[in-house]
Amino acid sequence: MASLASSTPFESILSIPGPVPLIIDNKPVTTSNTYTVLSPNDPENPPLHDVYAANLTQVNLAIESAQKAFGTWRKTTFLQRRELLIKAADILKRRSEEFTALTMSETTNSFGLAAFETWSAVTQLDEVAANIATAMTTVQPPALDNPFQQAYVSRHPFGVVLSVVPWNGPIALSVRAVINPIAAGNTVILKTSEYSPKSNMIIVDCLREAGIPDGVVNVVHVNREDGWGILESMIKHPAIRKVNFTGSDATATHIAQICGKWLKPVMLELGGNATQIVLEDADVEHAAKCAAFGKFLHSGQVCMSTNNVLVHESIADVFSDAVKRELVNVVAGHAVGPNQLRGLFNPASVRRVQQLVEQARNAGAKVIISEVTNVMQPVVLDHVTPNMDIFRTEIFGPALGISRFKTVEEAITVANESEYGLAAAVHGKDVARAMQVASQIDCGNVSVNSHTLDGSPRLPYGGWKKSGFGVFNGLQGIQEFTQIKVTVVSPIGYAQSLSG
Numbered sequence: 001m002a003s004l005a006s007s008t009p010f011e012s013i014l015s016i017p018g019p020v021p022l023i024i025d026n027k028p029v030t031t032s033n034t035y036t037v038l039s040p041n042d043p044e045n046p047p048l049h050d051v052y053a054a055n056l057t058q059v060n061l062a063i064e065s066a067q068k069a070f071g072t073w074r075k076t077t078f079l080q081r082r083e084l085l086i087k088a089a090d091i092l093k094r095r096s097e098e099f100t101a102l103t104m105s106e107t108t109n110s111f112g113l114a115a116f117e118t119w120s121a122v123t124q125l126d127e128v129a130a131n132i133a134t135a136m137t138t139v140q141p142p143a144l145d146n147p148f149q150q151a152y153v154s155r156h157p158f159g160v161v162l163s164v165v166p167w168n169g170p171i172a173l174s175v176r177a178v179i180n181p182i183a184a185g186n187t188v189i190l191k192t193s194e195y196s197p198k199s200n201m202i203i204v205d206c207l208r209e210a211g212i213p214d215g216v217v218n219v220v221h222v223n224r225e226d227g228w229g230i231l232e233s234m235i236k237h238p239a240i241r242k243v244n245f246t247g248s249d250a251t252a253t254h255i256a257q258i259c260g261k262w263l264k265p266v267m268l269e270l271g272g273n274a275t276q277i278v279l280e281d282a283d284v285e286h287a288a289k290c291a292a293f294g295k296f297l298h299s300g301q302v303c304m305s306t307n308n309v310l311v312h313e314s315i316a317d318v319f320s321d322a323v324k325r326e327l328v329n330v331v332a333g334h335a336v337g338p339n340q341l342r343g344l345f346n347p348a349s350v351r352r353v354q355q356l357v358e359q360a361r362n363a364g365a366k367v368i369i370s371e372v373t374n375v376m377q378p379v380v381l382d383h384v385t386p387n388m389d390i391f392r393t394e395i396f397g398p399a400l401g402i403s404r405f406k407t408v409e410e411a412i413t414v415a416n417e418s419e420y421g422l423a424a425a426v427h428g429k430d431v432a433r434a435m436q437v438a439s440q441i442d443c444g445n446v447s448v449n450s451h452t453l454d455g456s457p458r459l460p461y462g463g464w465k466k467s468g469f470g471v472f473n474g475l476q477g478i479q480e481f482t483q484i485k486v487t488v489v490s491p492i493g494y495a496q497s498l499s500g
Contacts, residue, residue, distance in 0.1 A: 004080050005211045014102065014205055019050035020197050023219040024062045026208055031058055035223045037195065040108050048105060051197050053223035059234055062218040066160040066187040067239040069215030074157050074185040078136060081183055082129040087210035088203070089125035092118065099171060099202050106196040107167055113298050114171075121175040121203065124457040128179045128478065135478035136184065143488070150489045155482035157185035158241035158265075162234055164191045164255070166247045168301045170199030173246050176457075176472040178203050178217055181244070181481040188217045189234065197221050228254065236262045242481065243267070246303075249394075249420075249466045267470030267480055269462055271394040272422030273307045274452035275415040277437060278319055279408065279428035280312040286449070287427040288322035294425065294451030295400040296327075296378050303467075304423035304445070306452045307395050308384065310411045313404045320382050320402055324368050327378050353397030356390040357381065360401070363388050368402075386414055394420065408437060416442045421464030423452040443467070 008026040021028035031052045038045040054062070092099070100114040109117065138154040163177035174190065181188050192200035204217050222230045234240055235258050244267040245255050252268045259266040276294065278287045287309075294306035311319045357379055361367060365381040365388065384391050384401035391401055405411040415424060421443035428434035431448065438446040444463045447454040455461055455473075462471035470480050 004076065004084055004213055006208065006214055008208075008214060010209050012205055012209070013201060014098075014198055019052045020201075020221065021052050022054055022058055022062070022221060023201070023204060023208075023217075024058070025065050025214040025218070026212070027214075029058060029061075031055060033223060035194065035221075037106065037197065039105065040195070041105070049198070051194075051221045053226065054220040054230065055226075056230070056233055059220055059230060060237070062189055062220050063160060063234065063237050063239050065215040066189055066218055069213060070157070070159055070187045073182070073187055073213060073216050076185070078133045081185075082132055084207070084210050084212060085125050085129035085179060085183065088206040088212075089122045089129070091206045091209050092122050092125065092202070095206070096122075099199075102202070103170055103196075103199045106199045107170060108301070109298065117169060117171045120172045120457065124172065124175050124473065125179060127457040127473070128183050131475050131478055132183045135475040136482070148491055152487040152489070154485050154487065155184070155479060156485055157181075158481060158483060159186060160189060160239045160241055161186045161481060162189050162191065162240050162243045164231070164243070164245040164247070165193060165200050167193040167196040167199075168298070168303075170196040171202050174200045175203045176477065177244055177246065178207075180472055180477045181242075182212075182216060183478050184481040186242075186481055187215060189240070190217060190219045191231070191234070192219060192221050194222065194224050194227075231255070232258050235259060235264055240264060244470070244481075245269075247271075249468075252468065268468035269470070269472060270303065270422070270466065270468040271396070271420065272303050272305075272443075272463065272467050273392070273394050273418045273420040274304050274423040274425070274443075275418065275441075276306050276309045276425040276452060277411050277415060277427065277441075278309060278311040278315070279426070279430075279434060279437070280314050281429045282312075282315070282427035283429060283449075284315055284319050284322050288319060288326045290425065290427070290449075290451040291323055291400065292326045292378075294453050296398055297453060299398045300400075301396055302453060303394075304452050304455070305396070306400065306425070308391055308401045308403060310403050310405050310414060312411075313406055316382075316402070316404045320368055320380075323380055323400070323402065327380060350397070353379075353395060353399050356393065356395060356397075357399050360384060360388045360390040365390075365401070386417065392418070412437060412440050416440075419466045422467035423447075423455075423463075425450060425452045425454070444471075 006026050019034050033053045034050045037048045096118045103114040143149040143151050161181040165174045165177050242265045246269045249270045365384045368382050379399040382402045384403045423445045424441045424443050425447040426434045426438045434448045460471035460474040460476040
């Protein structure tokens with residue numbers, strides 16, 4: 001079997017001096033327009049680098065390149081695709097220090113989080129590589145209505161997929177947005193975040209070094225001012241056959257409207273308002289540690305971060321004290337070192353979270369821990385109630401609310417009243433009972449006796465309600481980017497015999 005190979009000699013796009021280029025046919029492409037990425041790690045927001053912004057000409061060239069490449073890429077064997085992804089995983093591991101430093105400069109990721117994200121991306125590549133053949137297997141259901149016919153149900157790629165990715169998990173979230181579609185035989189246009197274009201391109205640089213054929217993955221950067229116009233022009237292009245987006249539900253609403261206008265299927269992985277339910281028989285100390293980890297990793301800037309903890313009233317005071325002790329340790333332990341607490345992404349994020357906290361305080365919530373420094377430190381509010389804004393909205397910052405409930409039925413009802421349905425957690429020593437509660441929570445991912453961030457590249461991940469639809473990861477993540485075809489085979493002469 002011939003190996004895949006690009007016709008373009010490899011040169012890392014990430015090391016090219018000057019503005020960050022687009023990638024079309026594996027080659028760097030410049031434009032007449034640029035924008036500047038600012039550092040989120042300095043209050044003065046100094047410039048990091050300039051980026052070439054695509055206009056309609058480059059966008060159309062990128063789509064035409066992907067459309068041309070699709071005709072060949074769809075015919076590659078599962079083994080060829082698997083070998084490519086395994087090579088890319090090895091390259092990602094080898095260049096992990098470079099990528100960790102890059103991600104820390106463009107985002108507010110700590111060293112520990114950036115390194116973890118790189119590891120997660122490698123795991124995703126390995127898992128998708130291992131799952132391709134199984135996910136794409138043709139099945140033969142029995143033809144129950146006629147014994148002379150044989151039916152085949154097969155999966156086929158859509159064509160060119162548009163992947164729109166965010167800044168808050170720039171490596172891992174870009175990896176899944178690219179490799180799930182190409183594993184299924186699609187080609188991809190990756191539209192980067194204007195805040196983290198280089199970090200979003202890491203997976204593409206690895207695939208290029210691994211030898212991905214020209215045009216299978218192209219990259220476009222878009223100036224914020226031109227964003228919606230360029231995005232709609234891409235979605236409406238006849239060659240774009242499916243869209244996937246990871247980000248806020250507000251942006252997703254506009255994307256879904258455009259996709260509906262042009263009848264394009266869309267996969268959305270959006271924000272959340274994750275609830276952790278702590279039953280009266282829970283291990284309080286363990287539940288408190290899970291709440292702290294689930295909330296304050298990446299300063300709460302994760303879609304499945306814990307927003308609210310619903311605690312049975314009989315242990316609420318004990319739990320509140322345990323969380324306070326845990327957070328004192330977190331603040332002290334993260335003052336320096338690889339997991340040092342870093343700022344929210346921009347000053348507007350800080351103001352928004354502070355406003356939510358202040359509204360809750362004015363409505364009767366009690367602040368049990370809060371520290372004001374140059375970095376917004378963890379804030380924990382007790383006696384939060386469902387009528388408060390901080391309870392109902394996605395916080396996306398380092399603030400945690402604790403609420404109390406009397407009965408399990410009340411906790412389930414309150415949790416399910418949320419407009420979101422991405423992640424949740426249930427804690428209880430009676431695991432069977434905790435699982436029963438988990439089964440009644442209206443969301444796509446529930447952890448029992450763990451944190452709301454608990455997930456694996458081996459398992460499908462997606463949300464319900466305003467948290468989106470469709471999944472990444474697991475067998476289903478590859479199948480998300482396939483269409484089903486049913487082929488029915490009849491013996492020669494069968495049709496004629498019906499009329500004879």
